[in-house]
Amino acid sequence: MSTGAFVLRRLGVSTLQLLALALAVFFLIRALPADPVARLVGQNPTPEAYASAKRSIGLDEPVTTQLGRYLGVASGSSGILQGDLGRSWVSGAPVGKEIRDALPITIELVTIAFALAFLLSVPIGMMCAVKPGGAADRSAFAYSLFAGSQPEFWWGLLFVYVFFSVLNVVPPPLGRLDPMLTPPPSVTGFITIDSILAGRWDALADGLQHLALPVLTKVFVLSGPIIKMVRQNMVRVLQSDFVLYARAAGLPPTRIARYALRSALAPAIALFGALYGYILGGAVVIETIFSLGGIGQYAVRSILSFDYPAIQATILVITAISLFVYLLLDIVHAVVDPRVTH
Amino acid sequence: MTTSPDTALRSPAVAPALALGPAATQRIRLRRALRGNPMLAIGSALVALSVALMIVGPWLAPFDPQSVVGVPSTPPPAALDWPRLVWTSLTGAARPPHWFGTDASGMDVFSRVVAAPRTDVAIALTATVSSFALGVALGLVAGYFRNPATELLMRASDLVQSFPVFISGMILVALAGRNVGNIVVALALLYAPIYLRLTRAEVLSQRHRGYVEAARALGNREIVVAFRHVLPNALAPAIIQSSVTIGFAILMTAGLSFVGAGVRPPTPEWGLMIAVGANDIVQGEWWPSVFPGLAISLTVFGYAAFGNGLERVYGR
Numbered sequence: 001m002s003t004g005a006f007v008l009r010r011l012g013v014s015t016l017q018l019l020a021l022a023l024a025v026f027f028l029i030r031a032l033p034a035d036p037v038a039r040l041v042g043q044n045p046t047p048e049a050y051a052s053a054k055r056s057i058g059l060d061e062p063v064t065t066q067l068g069r070y071l072g073v074a075s076g077s078s079g080i081l082q083g084d085l086g087r088s089w090v091s092g093a094p095v096g097k098e099i100r101d102a103l104p105i106t107i108e109l110v111t112i113a114f115a116l117a118f119l120l121s122v123p124i125g126m127m128c129a130v131k132p133g134g135a136a137d138r139s140a141f142a143y144s145l146f147a148g149s150q151p152e153f154w155w156g157l158l159f160v161y162v163f164f165s166v167l168n169v170v171p172p173p174l175g176r177l178d179p180m181l182t183p184p185p186s187v188t189g190f191i192t193i194d195s196i197l198a199g200r201w202d203a204l205a206d207g208l209q210h211l212a213l214p215v216l217t218k219v220f221v222l223s224g225p226i227i228k229m230v231r232q233n234m235v236r237v238l239q240s241d242f243v244l245y246a247r248a249a250g251l252p253p254t255r256i257a258r259y260a261l262r263s264a265l266a267p268a269i270a271l272f273g274a275l276y277g278y279i280l281g282g283a284v285v286i287e288t289i290f291s292l293g294g295i296g297q298y299a300v301r302s303i304l305s306f307d308y309p310a311i312q313a314t315i316l317v318i319t320a321i322s323l324f325v326y327l328l329l330d331i332v333h334a335v336v337d338p339r340v341t342h
Numbered sequence: 343m344t345t346s347p348d349t350a351l352r353s354p355a356v357a358p359a360l361a362l363g364p365a366a367t368q369r370i371r372l373r374r375a376l377r378g379n380p381m382l383a384i385g386s387a388l389v390a391l392s393v394a395l396m397i398v399g400p401w402l403a404p405f406d407p408q409s410v411v412g413v414p415s416t417p418p419p420a421a422l423d424w425p426r427l428v429w430t431s432l433t434g435a436a437r438p439p440h441w442f443g444t445d446a447s448g449m450d451v452f453s454r455v456v457a458a459p460r461t462d463v464a465i466a467l468t469a470t471v472s473s474f475a476l477g478v479a480l481g482l483v484a485g486y487f488r489n490p491a492t493e494l495l496m497r498a499s500d501l502v503q504s505f506p507v508f509i510s511g512m513i514l515v516a517l518a519g520r521n522v523g524n525i526v527v528a529l530a531l532l533y534a535p536i537y538l539r540l541t542r543a544e545v546l547s548q549r550h551r552g553y554v555e556a557a558r559a560l561g562n563r564e565i566v567v568a569f570r571h572v573l574p575n576a577l578a579p580a581i582i583q584s585s586v587t588i589g590f591a592i593l594m595t596a597g598l599s600f601v602g603a604g605v606r607p608p609t610p611e612w613g614l615m616i617a618v619g620a621n622d623i624v625q626g627e628w629w630p631s632v633f634p635g636l637a638i639s640l641t642v643f644g645y646a647a648f649g650n651g652l653e654r655v656y657g658r
Contacts, residue, residue, distance in 0.1 A: 020501055032517035145381070149589050149646035153600050154616055154635030161623045161632075172624065281506025288601050289620065300601050303512045311513060318506050 003334055010330060014323045018316065022080060025315050026070055029308055030063060036306035040089065057089050057308075070312070080316070086309035088302070095313040099295065103317065104189030105176055106283050106294030109211065112192075113218035114276060121223045125230025126261065132235055140227055148224030153285040156217040160289070163213060171209050173290040178206050214290045222279065229271060233264040266337045273329035277322025382651025388644020389585075395459040396467070400610075403453035404431075404438040407610040410448040415622065418443040418451075418629050443629040445615070446622055449608065455633050457610040463641070465522060466591035469529035470584050476530065477537025478573075478580050484538065485545025485576075486568040496542075499535040507532055511594055512603040520606055525598065529591050536587070537580050544576040551575075578656050585649030589642040596638050612638045 038045075041053045054060045058069065065074065070086070072079025079086070085095040128137040156173075163170045176191060177183055183191065184198040192211075195204035237243060237260045246256045284296035291297070295314060302310035376383045395402075405411040419427055419439050431438035442451035480499075484492040514528035548554065549572060557571045558564075596613025598604030600620075605611050607618070612634040619631025 017501070017504060021504060024501060029513065029517055032514070033519065034517035142381075145646055145650055146643055149593075149642045151593055151596060151613075151616075151635060151638045151642065153597060153613075154631070154638060157616065157620055157623050157631055157635070161626075161628050165624055165626050165628075277506070282508050284508055284512070285597050285600060299509050300512070300603070303509070303516045304602055306517065315506065315509060315513075318509065319504055322506070323504075 003331070006334060007327075007331055010327050014327060017323065018320055021319055022071075022312065022316055023067075025312050026067060027063075029311060030066075034306050036089065036308060039306045085313040085316075088307055088310045090302075090305050090307045090310070095310050098298065098310070099313060099317055100189065102293060102295045102298045105191070105292050106280065106287065106296060107321075108190050108192060109214055109218070109286070109292065109294065110276070110280050110283055112211065113215045113222060114279065116215065117219045117222040117226055118272075120219065121226035122230050122261075122265075124223075125227045126234055126257065128227070128231045129234030129238060129264075130257075137231070140231070144224040144227040144231075146224070147221055148228070150221055150224075152217055152221045153289055155220060156213065156286055156289040159213045159217055170212055171206070173213065175291050176207065176210055176293060177203065178210075181206055210290070210292075214286050214292065217286060218279065222275075225275065229268050230264065233268055234260060237264045262336070266333060269329045269333040269336070273322075273326035276325045277319075280322055281318050379651050379654055381647040382655065385585075385644050385646070385648030385651050388640055389648045392459055392463050392641045392644060393467075395456055396463040399459050400457040403450075403457045405440075405450035405453040407450065407453040407457035408608045411450050411453075412440055412444045412448050414444060414446055414448040415627055415630075416440050416444040417627075442633040445618055445630040446627075447618075451615070451630055451633055454610040454615055455612070455637050458612045458615070458634065458637065459641075461522065461605060461609055461611045462592050462595050462613075462638075463588075465525055465529070465595045466588045469526045469533065469591050470587045472526065472530035473533035473587065474537055474580060474584055477534040477539075478541045478577070480534070481538040481541025481580075482545055482568055482573055482576065485542035486549055486572060487564070495538075499538050502532070503535045505532075508594065508597065511598055512601065515598055516603040520604060522605060525595060525604060529594060533587050533591070536583060540579040540583055541576055544579050545572055548572050548575050582649060582652050582656060585645050585652060589645035589649070592638060592642050592645070 036057065037050060037054045037059060040057070041049050045053070051060070058066060068074035068079075069077045070079050072081040072084065078084040083096075085099070087093065088095050088098060091098070124140055128134075128140045131137060160173050164172055171178060181203060184194040184200040184203045187194050187197055191207040192204065195201070195207060240263075242263075243256060243260055246259060280295075282296075283294060284299060286292075287294045287296040288300060295318065298310070299314045299318075301307070302314060376386070400407065418441060427436075427439050427441075430436040440450050440452065442455060444450055445454075480495060484495050511528050511532060514531070515524050518524040518528070553575075554567060554572060557567045562571075595604060596611070596616070599611050599613040600617045602617070604613060607614055615634035616631045616638075619627070619629075619634070623631055
């Protein structure tokens with residue numbers, strides 16, 4: 001199979017998966033015994049007020065009609081098939097726009113944290129693998145087991161206490177930027193990139209200061225599993241025949257390490273994709289602590305206020321991004337290791 | 343996992359023990375396993391402590407964990423005073439102090455921390471046992487009987503696994519009603535596919551072994567072969583996984599109440615306590631959130647270490 005056919009097939013499967021997910025979420029939230037109308041009209045509404053609120057959000061219609069409008073197959077309405085995610089029942093604004101505003105914040109946080117954790121963990125994991133069972137290996141192993149099983153919301157708070165309340169070296173955990181600062185004009189939605197584009201170095205510095213603790217928290221928790229993964233793969237590769245051959249041929253150790261790293265990372269690429277999707281969906285608590293206003297906080301708000309269109313869209317968008325990253329890394333994997341496509 | 347696995351059990355030193363009775367052998371095996379495996383020892387101790395507190399925790403609490411019993415935001419006693427205070431409260435000379443201080447509403451933090459395993463650990467254990475039972479049974483069926491129905495089952499499991507776990511947990515609990523029962527059901531459903539997958543893979547590697555053929559040749563019905571013969575041989579991966587799942591379930595239970603989609607106040611629950619304390623930590627009142635967080639941290643680490651130790655004992 002050529003790489004092109006491989007990508008096309010994977011794209012097709014991912015699209016089907018997303019559609020199945022959209023349907024599952026649609027029916028799941030309607031099957032659960034929540035009453036979104038009561039949330040909208042408040043306590044003790046008159047029957048008329050209740051009925052009109054129910055009509056205004058379209059819950060009085062049969063489920064099939066609701067589904068048709070959600071998907072966009074009913075005449076005269078647009079739905080997810082046309083890329084329209086609907087309007088929020090709480091704010092009345094288009095969900096698509098609200099998500100477009102929130103999403104870059106989360107992606108920025110997750111990507112920076114992921115990249116840093118990766119840069120930190122790969123050398124540590126390699127160091128451990130060179131001398132398995134040594135002192136460095138054992139302490140790194142204990143660390144990865146510990147960090148991989150920690151409540152990140154608690155560590156986030158501890159860092160706030162130490163670095164803000166006691167040392168006062170970071171800004172308070174109240175958002176992505178200082179409220180007194182005018183944000184840079186939005187081009188990409190990523191504060192870091194937008195500040196650089198506009199030459200707003202004050203906004204860049206402030207934005208990075210606000211990101212410091214959330215990123216620190218994420219890196220602390222994330223580096224555990226990555227170290228473990230790199231170490232395991234590396235140990236296996238170092239015992240393989242081609243490394244033995246390279247040693248016998250008298251290649252310098254740094255060169256052997258480079259070869260070994262490449263074949264140790266290739267099988268881990270797919271795992272990184274899964275991990276990225278996992279932390280994207282798990283950004284909820286960290287955003288809540290630091291009030292970052294990303295997609296995680298948006299999810300909390302929508303779920304607690306029973307805002308069905310927003311809930312459906314949030315899950316769909318998060319899963320779509322994880323599938324996309326997954327696919328992207330699979331393609332990278334296929335390019336690095338051509339055996340994958342066969 | 344580090345160095346060569348399973349050395350503790352296969353070393354020649356264990357061999358003489360095989361001459362003893364099975365009970366003695368097991369005791370020696372256990373001791374060897376614990377000595378060569380400090381993680382398993384630490385993990386077992388923390389796991390035992392968490393289970394013990396789940397059972398007796400609420401009775402150990404010096405104050406009612408669900409009511410206001412003191413001046414709000416009282417800091418814990420100074421470390422130097424602890425020996426004297428322990429003595430006076432043990433001898434009954436004075437009322438016990440608020441060991442971990444009180445929270446912003448005046449509830450005793452220590453009582454709540456030791457009473458909370460009745461919520462956190464109980465939820466995690468029940469949810470894990472349920473997802474284990476569900477996932478292993480379905481995984482056995484999906485691996486042993488391969489037909490369109492089990493193929494459909496696998497696709498359904500894929501679908502559940504493609505959901506973002508934490509957000510799905512929030513949806514299930516918030517929309518079904520924020521109570522303990524719904525948290526257990528949500529966690530059990532979300533974790534079942536892991537067991538399904540692990541067990542199915544193991545069954546696939548077992549189903550063509552000689553003992554399966556033999557059991558079949560003896561005239562056993564397929565369902566008997568699957569459940570009585572294949573199942574016991576395909577359990578190891580799921581058993582190892584369960585310790586990790588309990589830890590994750592505790593993190594999730596606490597995380598859900600931290601964002602407001604879990605149990606309701608004033609239930610003694612670690613995540614809820616951290617959420618309440620989060621408002622005060624910026625002002626420097628660290629004790630209402632630090633102590634419950636420490637409890638989660640140690641407990642979940644305990645289950646992870648225990649799981650890791652099991653993994654080495656099983657030689658995987």
